Ligand SMILES: NC(=O)c1ccc[n+]([C@@H]2O[C@H](COP(=O)([O-])OP(=O)(O)OC[C@H]3O[C@@H](n4cnc5c(N)ncnc54)[C@H](O)[C@@H]3O)[C@@H](O)[C@H]2O)c1
């Protein structure tokens with residue numbers, strides 16, 4: 001692969017400091033400017049060969065079109081739905097992510113939300129802080145023997161399954177790509193969504209956000225679920241239709257929701273956040289020291305490797321999800337279980 005000349009990189013969000021030091025150790029000039037408004041980023045971006053982002057920077061086509069020198073967009077994390085990859089591809093800009101660096105952290109937060117829903121821990125803590133001692137209000141239910149439906153059996157779905165199996169949950173799942181025998185080897189019973197919905201006490205979604213996953217849980221699918229089903233979304237806002245979720249919570253069809261992500265972040269409409277049966281976080285799935293260290297180091301190293309003309313294609317395995325991942329997305333990461341697309 002021909003080396004790519006990258007002399008300057010803009011980091012537009014809070015990324016682990018190792019990212020900056022690895023780039024600088026390799027002779028790349030780094031500027032950090034966080035919380036820029038769109039117009040500021042448009043004015044700034046022309047001065048850089050590389051851009052490093054997390055999920056908050058929306059790298060839209062107008063930013064890409066203003067980026068006259070940009071060669072690489074590095075996403076220190078998994079989802080690239082905040083980057084217009086088609087627009088980048090048209091301009092020959094490489095988009096990279098580090099999908100495995102935050103897998104464990106996102107899986108652990110998912111499990112924390114499942115446990116919070118089963119025992120009302122956040123609500124009980126708030127009640128205690130308000131000076132109460134209410135032992136009746138927060139009656140919970142064991143996870144032992146309950147059924148967890150996992151929609152999306154990729155990196156995070158797999159890790160959630162093994163952790164919740166240790167609580168004695170039966171894990172069932174659906175994924176259009178993961179082979180049934182692989183799911184079975186993880187202790188997950190593979191099945192169709194039609195079979196999955198009515199069996200679950202808990203449902204957790206771990207798919208990318210794309211046309212086929214928008215509103216996977218909606219009025220119609222909630223109606224197919226057990227009354228009181230509890231749902232968790234630690235993937236992307238909109239995979240569970242937010243209006244349908246609110247209706248299901250109000251009718252009791254949904255018994256509780258654990259939400260780390262929202263269609264709009266931060267959400268202006270606080271109806272879900274304020275619902276008594278919702279436990280929510282401000283998109284914290286990847287917010288651990290370990291995940292940030294991995295993602296920050298990985299993205300910097302990937303940029304350096306590109307600059308040095310190393311062929312990443314040979315170093316990573318190939319797991320292409322067409323329609324979601326785009327033509328020039330290169331994914332790498334710590335465990336070498338990566339997505340890589342070069343078409
Ligand atoms: N909350 C956070 O901070 C946080 C952190 C990391 C990742 N994420 C998000 O979590 C999600 C999963 O990440 P991952 O690393 O496990 O991704 P992954 O690519 O490893 O797994 C996604 C899986 O979803 C499957 N899938 C695609 N369409 C589907 C459909 N219609 N129904 C069921 N399954 C479908 C794919 O086949 C794949 O196996 C992504 O949306 C990612 O952006 C969130």
Ligand SMILES: O=C(O)[C@H](O)COP(=O)(O)O
Nearest residue numbers: 054055056077078079286
């Ligand atoms: O897709 C991801 O990696 C997660 O949503 C984490 O996003 P963040 O890097 O903005 O925390």
